[in-house]
Amino acid sequence: MSFLGDVASWFGTAANWWGESGILNRVFEHVQLSAFTMAVALAVALPPALALGHRNRGGGLVVTVVNLGRAIPSFGILALALPFTIELARGIDLFGWEFSPISSGLGFWPTFVALLALAVPPIFANGFTAVRDVDPGTVEAARGMGLTERQILRSIEVPMAMPVVYAAMRVASVQVVATATLGALVAWGGLGRFIIDGFAQQDDVQVFAGAVLVALLAVATEALFAFGERWAIPRGIAGAGDRAAATAG
Amino acid sequence: MRNIRWRAFGAALLAFALLAAACGDDGPGEGANDATVASNLVFGGPPECPTRPSCMIGLNEAGIEFADFKALDSGGPLTSTALEGGEIDVALLFSTNPLIAVNGWVLLDDDIGLNPVENITPVVRTDVVDALGADFVALIDGVSAQIDTAGLTELNRQQSVDGDDPAAIAARWLTEHGYETMAPAEGMGNDPIVVSSFNFGESEILAEVYAQAMEGAGYAVERKLNLGSREIVKPALESGEIDFVPEYAGTLANFLGVSPEGDTATVHEAISIAYGGLGISVLASAPAEDKNALVVTAEVAASYGIDSISDLAASAG
Incomplete structure (x- = not known):
């Protein structure tokens, strides 16, 4: 009871909310990294996944390769990425043109690499299979009506694949938010700071508070996607959403 | 209608990615505040640093405020990689880390008394000292007197960089310093002295140095190395399961609940009194210290x- 009381008073302390190491800034950093990762993951994975799904060619191989990424633990990717990001921050020499693409190899970028490897596989695999599995009869009918391949993909296949793609985004986002905690190991901020620092300082209250905050943020992410579903899923096939979400998870 | 929605979505995604990347890329602050040397530098250390008097709290009290602090690891590979890669300018490392010498880094002199003295200090059961007499104490004190920080760092380097065996490293050091390491034909006929160490390389090398010096002088020795942390070593010493272990003065003082403040002699006296009551004698401290130290690259x-650490508080000019 006294432990929970300590946790409550930790949350009640104004100093724990404001400033660079306060809850608000840590939540901002956490959301910033997670959202950036998801944006890049969608931009990188979705277009090729949809295009390959439409042609139903070569995608099986790509899905296998991309899924290999899931076999490597995020922590391992983080550790592997670190020397490379540090080297990048030091500067690279491109045919005599020396520049540093990133200003720091700690923190944001190695964590981003680890999270990207986590987010891309479910988005790619689900995007590919969702488009491929659209009822061939419907696609044939569209073709018969004279729609171009581009029109078929854009106005038939993608909308029909939307529930599965959306469910994959939802799952990936929650995983990314939960895993962004790891960034604290390589000097990134985010909510992981409370857990890593609390552990090092033998401050159990801070560790617990940090874990609660990460869980709350993950649940909030889930809720945001549940709310956004109404907007994102075309009305005509909205009923299929629940079924698709169950398979995509 | 749907087209507009997709384009809006794409544009929002792109805008967000650019925005987040711009914000996320927050490198070391460019010296808006260039009052002191430290305010131009980024400091990297263990995550517990900000709440430790011997770390950030002590530094702040000395007027040293860094531009930024990066929470890394406890003097491990992450911190040294970050210093090597220029991610941080000042690192908290252990003073006998061989990488300091390998990379030509500069260990800042602790002239503000940030860390307690951490001289290597052998401790031995008082009943063993009584049985073996002054010759034994003179032998150990003689060895200790020749172990300095530079020498200890070199011993660590031979292990962690060259991959040598602690026993071989110790034998080489003793030979160089004029000690016999092979047991003479005529032994002392004593009960074996049980020599122990903590569970890290430096402690094992030091235990080997003392053990082989004892053997060279004709004492019978038994080894129980790599025993574990101080939580295991101290009770083993008190119960007589082990007789001898090379200690670290400041950390031992903290562990025994006495003040680690003051110079080597003061701390030595404090731990002598505290351990003496438990039947353990504290022998003379070696000049060598292994403690937390602020390290910068040669360029910085x-x-x-x-x-020195106080230089960090000086005006950057």
């Missing part, structure tokens, strides 16, 4: 002209 040391 040269460009700011710093070689």
